[in-house]
Amino acid sequence: MRMSLELSREVTCIRSMAWRCDLPSQLNWPALVAQMLTFDLTQQQAAVKGLTRLVSPRGDEIIFVAASGRVQIRVHYTVPEEQRRFVAERLFQHLVYALRRI
Amino acid sequence: MDRYLEQAVTEVPQLIGIFVTAMPDALLFSSWVREGTSWSAEDVASYFGDLVRANRQGLKALGSWSSEMQVTIESAESLVVLRELSTDFVCGCVFERTAPLGMVRLHLKRLLERVNQALPRVQAEDRPRGLRIMEFLDRYAPDPHAVTLRVSLRSGISIDELKAPGNLSADQIRRLEETACKILGVNQLSL
Amino acid sequence: MAIGDLRGLFAEQSLSFLAEIPYIYHCHHYNLFHDQTIDDALGEDEGARIRTAAAHNAFRDLLSAVYERSGATTPVERIALASELFQWMGQGKLHLDVGAGGGRARSASLHYGYAWREKYGARVKRVEPADAVAAGFAAAATELAFGLPSDAIAVTERKCVATRDAECEFDLTPAMGHPPLPPVDEMAVRRYVVPPVRGVDEDRIVAISQGLVEFMSGVQGDERGLIAAFNVFVTAHLPGYYNETIYETVHRAERTAPSSVPAIEALMQQAGQACVFFTFGNVLLSPEWEGLVGPPTGVSSDVISFCTSIARGLGFGHWLVNEYEPRKRLVLQCTSNYEVPFYRSRYGLAKKPRSYFIQGAAQAMMVLAEVVKWKERPQLSNDYYVDLFRAKPRYRVEQTKCLMRGDSISEYVVDAM
Numbered sequence: 001m002r003m004s005l006e007l008s009r010e011v012t013c014i015r016s017m018a019w020r021c022d023l024p025s026q027l028n029w030p031a032l033v034a035q036m037l038t039f040d041l042t043q044q045q046a047a048v049k050g051l052t053r054l055v056s057p058r059g060d061e062i063i064f065v066a067a068s069g070r071v072q073i074r075v076h077y078t079v080p081e082e083q084r085r086f087v088a089e090r091l092f093q094h095l096v097y098a099l100r101r102i
Numbered sequence: 103m104d105r106y107l108e109q110a111v112t113e114v115p116q117l118i119g120i121f122v123t124a125m126p127d128a129l130l131f132s133s134w135v136r137e138g139t140s141w142s143a144e145d146v147a148s149y150f151g152d153l154v155r156a157n158r159q160g161l162k163a164l165g166s167w168s169s170e171m172q173v174t175i176e177s178a179e180s181l182v183v184l185r186e187l188s189t190d191f192v193c194g195c196v197f198e199r200t201a202p203l204g205m206v207r208l209h210l211k212r213l214l215e216r217v218n219q220a221l222p223r224v225q226a227e228d229r230p231r232g233l234r235i236m237e238f239l240d241r242y243a244p245d246p247h248a249v250t251l252r253v254s255l256r257s258g259i260s261i262d263e264l265k266a267p268g269n270l271s272a273d274q275i276r277r278l279e280e281t282a283c284k285i286l287g288v289n290q291l292s293l
Numbered sequence: 294m295a296i297g298d299l300r301g302l303f304a305e306q307s308l309s310f311l312a313e314i315p316y317i318y319h320c321h322h323y324n325l326f327h328d329q330t331i332d333d334a335l336g337e338d339e340g341a342r343i344r345t346a347a348a349h350n351a352f353r354d355l356l357s358a359v360y361e362r363s364g365a366t367t368p369v370e371r372i373a374l375a376s377e378l379f380q381w382m383g384q385g386k387l388h389l390d391v392g393a394g395g396g397r398a399r400s401a402s403l404h405y406g407y408a409w410r411e412k413y414g415a416r417v418k419r420v421e422p423a424d425a426v427a428a429g430f431a432a433a434a435t436e437l438a439f440g441l442p443s444d445a446i447a448v449t450e451r452k453c454v455a456t457r458d459a460e461c462e463f464d465l466t467p468a469m470g471h472p473p474l475p476p477v478d479e480m481a482v483r484r485y486v487v488p489p490v491r492g493v494d495e496d497r498i499v500a501i502s503q504g505l506v507e508f509m510s511g512v513q514g515d516e517r518g519l520i521a522a523f524n525v526f527v528t529a530h531l532p533g534y535y536n537e538t539i540y541e542t543v544h545r546a547e548r549t550a551p552s553s554v555p556a557i558e559a560l561m562q563q564a565g566q567a568c569v570f571f572t573f574g575n576v577l578l579s580p581e582w583e584g585l586v587g588p589p590t591g592v593s594s595d596v597i598s599f600c601t602s603i604a605r606g607l608g609f610g611h612w613l614v615n616e617y618e619p620r621k622r623l624v625l626q627c628t629s630n631y632e633v634p635f636y637r638s639r640y641g642l643a644k645k646p647r648s649y650f651i652q653g654a655a656q657a658m659m660v661l662a663e664v665v666k667w668k669e670r671p672q673l674s675n676d677y678y679v680d681l682f683r684a685k686p687r688y689r690v691e692q693t694k695c696l697m698r699g700d701s702i703s704e705y706v707v708d709a710m
Contacts, residue, residue, distance in 0.1 A: 009672075010524075010670075010672075017524060018524050020670075047508050047512075048504075048508060048585050049584060051580055051581065051584045059515070065580045065584055067584075068583060068588055074521075074524075076521075077411070077519070077526075085178070244417050246679050247683035248326075248560060248563050251560050251563075252329075254556045255334050255553055255556050255557065255560070260552065261555075285417075287418035287419055
């Protein structure tokens with residue numbers, strides 16, 4: 001499957017904390033999650049049905065909304081603002097690698 | 103002037119924006135930004151003007167100010183160069199972060215010469231201090247949409263009077279300035 | 294006993310309780326603006342005094358009720374439970390080192406100081422500490438742990454993260470006690486609601502708000518005692534704090550500086566606007582909302598219904614849409630809210646409508662519904678907020694009925710200008 005990926009800054013109340021990219025909704029989500037877990041991420045229960053929540057040891061989160069293909073990357077608030085973008089890009093990189101493997 | 107800027111920037115591929123700020127009020131005089139850029143030219147020009155003024159005062163305090171000074175800021179996404187063109191105008195140029203510094207200097211020299219030639223020679227108007235304080239607050243107060251109400255409460259100056267800050271009395275201007283300092287957390291305003 | 298087990302819900306009025314003391318959720322944008330307004334009106338010293346006293350009173354009521362239900366009797370149990378509760382509420386993690394004669398408290402992560410530094414720290418240099426809520430809490434916790442009367446402990450915050458200290462630090466010292474006022478608890482709240490009324494799109498609003506209540510039941514402070522949710526810092530907070538600070542400030546201004554009252558009321562309305570724009574707006578754009586309800590539709594009547602659901606989900610009371618005409622008019626009503634029981638219990642009937650928060654919220658709901666382009670992924674940033682609300686006003690609001698005044702319902706009419 002060909003897809004183009006772009007990481008963009010999302011609603012930014014706590015500055016540069018939330019980032020977004022969109023994937024095709026017909027993706028093999030369980031396979032993607034399995035690949036993501038090979039990075040230093042753990043799957044935790046999402047508060048709402050239909051969401052998948054992956055969490056880094058520091059508390060950064062990646063949320064998948066399978067129905068729409070939306071991916072939200074939430075950098076933990078303890079990361080200094082000027083480093084948040086880089087943390088988001090690092091998590092985005094994991095996502096790209098995981099997608100290439102499925 | 104805007105059209106003149108457009109012509110002046112055509113040969114500078116890595117330029118993202120240029121802002122000419124009229125001093126001493128740090129108001130936008132003219133600007134050009136690359137298509138697809140959503141900056142507020144008024145805001146950027148004002149901040150650049152204030153930045154150059156603060157830099158000038160800082161260097162004067164160090165005894166090392168000269169009219170040729172230039173401020174260069176290397177941020178994560180851009181390279182910003184600020185230059186005082188005259189006592190009346192400041193020019194701020196924003197380049198792509200990847201632009202080589204040598205190339206930036208070369209383009210900047212030509213660009214500033216062309217901009218300088220196009221600028222009018224002006225006699226700065228001595229604008230009322232009350233007006234300048236309110237404009238300063240509008241730029242820097244943390245909640246600018248609420249600043250008039252906040253100033254009114256803290257200074258005891260009515261909202262109607264604050265709508266015409268050029269007409270405030272000396273005592274009201276003193277209270278306004280104290281309030282502005284309090285809201286901004288500074289000892290004095292750099293106007 | 295887990296803190297969550299102390300929760301109670303007056304479901305048909307969308308009001309929540311902890312050990313029968315009302316609580317709600319508010320974000321840091323609202324909290325900081327609220328406190329700032331109190332200080333603008335009264336000055337820093339008196340503002341901090343009023344805010345600390347209100348937090349002291351509110352947390353005394355809450356902690357007393359929690360201790361009674363949990364059976365915590367010894368100082369050690371009570372201090373531990375108080376700290377756990379404060380952390381659970383997203384107010385921060387506060388270390389209390391106190392005895393009957395006072396002591397010290399400290400924290401590197403308190404909601405107010407931390408959020409102030411995050412929101413304003415790069416723009417403004419703050420001189421005064423920001424954590425009156427934690428200060429009042431620390432004093433109340435100390436008094437109740439050692440069986441001291443109300444106001445037997447005074448508290449001063451002498452270092453604060455918001456003033457660029459590494460930690461917030463509080464000194465607690467003995468003071469003169471005085472008899473406490475009766476708490477505004479669930480029994481009092483039930484006295485000042487009127488039977489719920491169905492509004493426009495009621496079934497959908499009920500279903501969504503139930504989902505949100507369930508979602509919020511899982512929200513609690515992390516290891517630092519903070520809650521980062523919906524891209525804001527959220528707190529479970531005490532209406533007693535908001536109400537005492539607002540109404541003491543307004544009443545004092547009415548007595549001593551009546552010309553300043555319109556500005557105070559307008560700023561209190563703006564706090565409501567900030568709440569709707571930032572909290573409601575970020576909820577609507579969150580993946581959680583997408584999972585619960587779906588992606589934004591961009592239909593203005595949906596936004597009005599969704600905002601009403603969110604208000605109920607956050608425990609603001611039974612808000613309902615009485616009438617909505619796109620781009621022209623919104624009539625919002627409440628059969629209950631978190632302001633009325635406090636006002637009626639403490640002050641009796643109001644002479645005029647006084648739900649400033651909902652006045653501003655109703656106005657902002659109209660702006661969110663009509664102006665924000667939901668399908669274009671709007672950036673709900675501070676700059677966008679300032680642009681929206683600094684521009685020439687598009688809508689005016691009038692509160693035409695008020696339960697505080699003894700009317701049969703509270704009603705807020707928003708009209709296009």
